[in-house]
Amino acid sequence: MRIDAHKVLMNSPNDVSALDRMIADGTVDPREIVAVIGKTEGNGGANDFTRGFATLSFALLIARHLGTSSDAVLKRVAFVWSGGTEGVLSPHATVFTRSEAAPAGAKRLALGIAVTRDLAAEEVGTMAEVHVVAEAVRHAQAEAGIVDAADVHYVQVKGPLLTPAMIAEARARGARLVTTDPNGSKPYARGATALGVALALGEVEEDALGDDVIARDMDLYTTVANTSAGGELKNCEILLFGNAPTAGGDLAIGHAVLADVVDAAAVARAAASAGGTTADIVSIFAKAEAPPGGVLRGRRTTMLSDADINYERHARASLGAVIASVTGDSAIFVSGGTEHQCAPGEAPIAAIVRVGTA
Structure with missing residues (x-):
């Protein structure tokens, strides 16, 4: 398989014109799009709705080119957005495509994608989240054809934070949460998903982990994860990148x-x-x-x-x-x-x- 990366600039969270042009001129085949990772100009907080806006906009564009629904696109393409383009950072997206290709003869870029089940509010920022992410990372590594964890160089995870609605629903059930502050839930959510990566790749041992260390014991960590949390999703999406001998491309x-x-x-x-x-x-x-x-x-x-x-x-x-x-x-x-x-x-x-x- 060959993984290609196409960077597209955005003038607003719903600006998909650059990708539209690339599809129209044949640079990108919409059937081969498997993931989009990007930056939007929101605040990056619990109320950053630019991320969901961007996801919908890209899904609608791809759906139009494929002759399908946006819901169908959301099931076949992984979208990860990070809000906040402070300073010189420019809003953009990197669109990843996957196509058939012979091995290059050397290790080349490989990508594995996995999605977890939806998490209950009381699972966010806990060992339950660590374990579901670890399982998904292992699945993504296998899909990418990467045998040696040392060949994994970047694992992007986007998971849920605790929204006011999730907090209210959990309280009604009498569930115990790591926090009742939506923005304050981000460290727990990001920390749990990062430890899930570390556990799957052998960077930490299972017996060193527990709910009490998440977002507290920072001596436990991974060196290849980039994790984010947002209110636009309830599950975790994992994009694992590494180099594999079975991959093609340049x-x-x-x-x-x-x-x-x-x-x-x-x-x-x-x-x-x-x-x-x-x-x-x-x-x-x-x-x-x-x-x-x-x-x-x-x-x-x-x-x-x-x-x-x-x-x-x-x-x-x-x-x-x-x-x-x-x-x-x-x-x-x-x-x-x-x-x-x-x-x-x-x-x-x-x-x-x-x-x-x-």
């Missing part, structure tokens, strides 16, 4: 660890991990985190003390500018919140590069 993926939000050298390390250079980068996916205690390389910042702007927005803007300064491209997937995604203060970064045919 793309490969690698990853690195950002020491902090100004670690520009990590961009080159991620590209090199895939066998390329920064000039070969097709797409970048990264997490942004405020420095521990708000102190960045000995200098105080206001990321964690600003009452007006959430730290995630500060961090996304900072990292977006740093990466764009290296690549010259501000259409970058940068999301906030790194619970159990690398060691405290650090964050994951993955790069898809064009390496040519073997």
Whole structure:
């Protein structure tokens, strides 16, 4: 199989004109679209409705080209959106297609997709979520044809947070929740899905996990997950990227660890991990985190003390500018919140590069 990545720019959350043109000129075959990962210009919070708006807009476009319904598209295409394009970050989407191709003769980009069952409100941010995500990650790895976990370089997970409606319904049943604050549920939700990735890939042991460590013991983590939580879905969608000998095409993926939000050298390390250079980068996916205690390389910042702007927005803007300064491209997937995604203060970064045919 061959995985291709097509970056499309967006002038608004419902702007699908770039993909429409690519389908019309034959660059993208709508029958081969399997996933869309993108950034919208919402606030990234519990009330960020740009993500659902974008999903519907893309689903309607693809449905029109396929002569089917948007519901049918939502069953065949995985959509993952992260809100918040602060600073120089540009709203965009990366559209992934899968087609038949002979193996390239070297390990090339492979993609596995899995979807969990719907989660009850009381399962969000708990070991129940960890386990269902771990099972889905294992399924996605098998689908991608990746045998060695070391060849997995990026796992994107989007899962639910606790919306007011979910909280009210759970309370009516007398269910116990990790929190009754919708925005406050994001760390638990992101943390549980990240630990699910870590468990599936052997980065943490089962006996080290429990409800009491989620979003608390940050010494337990994965280095390849990028997890988000939103109110637009009730299940978890997993997109697992790695390199497999059975894959075709001219793309490969690698990853690195950002020491902090100004670690520009990590961009080159991620590209090199895939066998390329920064000039070969097709797409970048990264997490942004405020420095521990708000102190960045000995200098105080206001990321964690600003009452007006959430730290995630500060961090996304900072990292977006740093990466764009290296690549010259501000259409970058940068999301906030790194619970159990690398060691405290650090964050994951993955790069898809064009390496040519073997």
